[in-house]
Amino acid sequence: MYQHKFKVAALPAWAAIATCLVPCVSGFCARADTRQANYTELAEQLSSSALIYLPGSDTFEDAVARWSNLSVPVANVVVSPGSEEDVVTTVKFANKYQVPFLATNGFHGSITTLGKMSSGIEIYLNQLNSVEISEDGQTAKIGGGIRSKNLTDALWAASKQTVTGTCECVSYLGPGLGGGHGWLQGHHGLVSDQFLSFNVVLADGSLVTVDESSDLFWGLKGAGHNFGIVTSVTSKIYDLTKPNYAVNTIFFSGDKVKEVYQLANELWITNGTMPEDLNNWSYWFYDPTIDADKPVIAMYIIQEGVDVVDSVHTQPFLDLGPIMSQPQSGTYLDLGKWTGISLADGPCQKTGNANPRFPIYLKQYNPEAQAQVYELFRQATTNDSTPFSGALFMFEGYSQQGLKAPGDEASAFAYRSENLLVAPLLTYAPTGQAVEQAAYQLGNQIRDILYQGSGESSLSTYVNYAYGDETPKAWYGSESWRQDRLSALKKKYDPTAKFSFYAPIA
Structure with missing residues (x-):
């Protein structure tokens, strides 16, 4: 097993050329040759805590392996960001060279649309797994790469809890971006109902904070896979009263x-x-x-x-x-x-x-x-x-x-x-x-x-x-006002459909 810190000499020559899917408004695109994507350039821009996983290593194989082997996405390099800014850097690099990218964590999404990614960068969020409880104990800032069991245990140690997905190994935000059912929803609602704000890397590589004052807040809570990479979220948490x-x-x-x-x-x-x-x-x-x-x-x-x-x-x-x-x-x-x-x-x-x-x-x-x-x-x-x-x-x-x-x-x-x-x-x-x-x-x-x-x-x-x-109507509701609202948000925040590998709106 080996993994590389970002050092230029560690990257092999194959990484200098990438073939990708060119983004298009319809969501899925034909295969096309692109300009050279020099991953040593990316390596030099990332933080010292970021990691690259290369094909042939155990770490790469583990990072790309999924729970379901049906229509899986294909990556030819994996970036494990050490910070939110590393996600920004990676997305901007991918955009520069027109290379597709996909953020992952729990690997349990088994939807066949993921197989539309035939090459590109996997952005593996596993290092973004922090939990910071506020001084008043009412909220927590939670890293975008944390998994449900890790979050539950961290809050439990502080006599707190919140709604997470039920399966212990799934990510916290993966289910949450699609709504997210959980054991505590009778008390508090869905996973997404707990979210107060998001730090999100948008399609253009900008890092923004989205809260209820933004039109995107509504869309992230149920169709969030379509709009960006959530690097952290501020969530409601609750006192543990009935363990x-x-x-x-x-x-x-x-x-x-x-x-x-x-x-x-x-x-x-x-x-x-x-x-x-x-x-x-x-x-x-x-x-x-x-x-x-x-x-x-x-x-x-x-x-x-x-x-x-x-x-x-x-x-x-x-x-x-x-x-x-x-x-x-x-x-x-x-x-x-x-x-x-x-x-x-x-x-x-x-x-x-x-x-x-x-x-x-x-x-x-x-x-x-x-x-x-x-x-x-x-x-x-x-x-x-x-x-x-x-x-x-x-x-x-x-x-x-x-x-x-x-x-x-x-x-x-x-x-x-x-x-x-x-x-x-x-x-x-x-x-x-x-x-x-x-x-x-x-x-x-x-x-x-x-x-x-x-x-x-x-x-x-x-x-x-x-x-x-x-269909998108089955995933996100058949009412015309829902579809229109989601389409408008997609056009505004992701007009070239970079986030279209997971249950795309259109």
């Missing part, structure tokens, strides 16, 4: 799929009665040690501030006759482990698999549609020859009070009226076009059944889980 949590994980046979989700509707969803201190997730997965014939339904009932989940929430499910139940108690720090998304779990490992998701928002479960997609999922995961035996179906039901409080027009995030986030995760080894096409067809077939069963007139998807075949 203890309990969960009861109740496993059902797939034969009970209709009953389980009808009950969830009746208890929490249909009338919007999910308590603020409760979160309800469920997974479907095939585990022959629990059921050899079909995928199981694992229902997670998670409650804050208790050591045992209140029986008013669990007993109705126990009365359905589950396979087993597993009550556990601990703290907020155990939630990732309980739900299989801690640093040690599979979703935080780079295995070389493809991991496409096909998300859809729902207002409530349609038990008949649930049964139809369960049967598709069963066939896809239990067949002896299937490539999808490791697939997971995720149903995320968060408490909604904090999410809905700001109102639908508060930010570019469009789906505050939805109650459920649903997504099949079709993990498979990327062995060729046939399996890729099979995953695409299965995922969209499942999503279409749920969509038709929802009775909605337009598809609503979570941009942070997006597959890539969805």
Whole structure:
């Protein structure tokens, strides 16, 4: 393993020439030769703490490796900035030589539009990971490269917390720029609802501070991937008052799929009665040690501030006759482990698999549609020859009070009226076009059944889980005023569409 400090002599001759995508207003562009991009010039301009990772090194390979190996972006040099000004310098250098660039951190965005970057500079923000709590303890300035677990732990040590993504290894700002669901959203809303100001490097390389006085503030909170590289953010934080949590994980046979989700509707969803201190997730997965014939339904009932989940929430499910139940108690720090998304779990490992998701928002479960997609999922995961035996179906039901409080027009995030986030995760080894096409067809077939069963007139998807075949209307809301507002912001702040590799507005 080796990594280079920025020293001119360390850069090989291949780095002197780059082939790139020329920016264009439509978002994606044809391949073209460019002027010489002399990376030794960039090396001389960056701070002493900045790092360059070159192909052939372990550090480079780790920096470009992604959680999902489907339609991945391609970089031929990685810059790890040591400061916000290093990001400015790198973007200006890229612009000078018309070289594409992409900011990364948690590597969990699996959207296929990322594959449109066929060469260029990866700006790996991992060193920008500071947390500075204000003197009054109400806010924190947080580096743009921090990950959710690191932020949670840093705030926890100060008896503070804030809304972050649920998976421990994802970045803090990646989900936040797309809205960002989290365990605490019943109290405080989305990750993006916590943001008070952003330090952002814009498409022209300028570093600006954006707060509520700027028209861009609205767009960064839900469609932020389209407008710049956020190098730091000032966020609301909160006193840690209820550290203890309990969960009861109740496993059902797939034969009970209709009953389980009808009950969830009746208890929490249909009338919007999910308590603020409760979160309800469920997974479907095939585990022959629990059921050899079909995928199981694992229902997670998670409650804050208790050591045992209140029986008013669990007993109705126990009365359905589950396979087993597993009550556990601990703290907020155990939630990732309980739900299989801690640093040690599979979703935080780079295995070389493809991991496409096909998300859809729902207002409530349609038990008949649930049964139809369960049967598709069963066939896809239990067949002896299937490539999808490791697939997971995720149903995320968060408490909604904090999410809905700001109102639908508060930010570019469009789906505050939805109650459920649903997504099949079709993990498979990327062995060729046939399996890729099979995953695409299965995922969209499942999503279409749920969509038709929802009775909605337009598809609503979570941009942070997006597959890539969805439209900007699905990612950012179908209302014409939303699309017009986002298009105007894009034209103003990124007219040549440099930030168009992740779910582009246009």
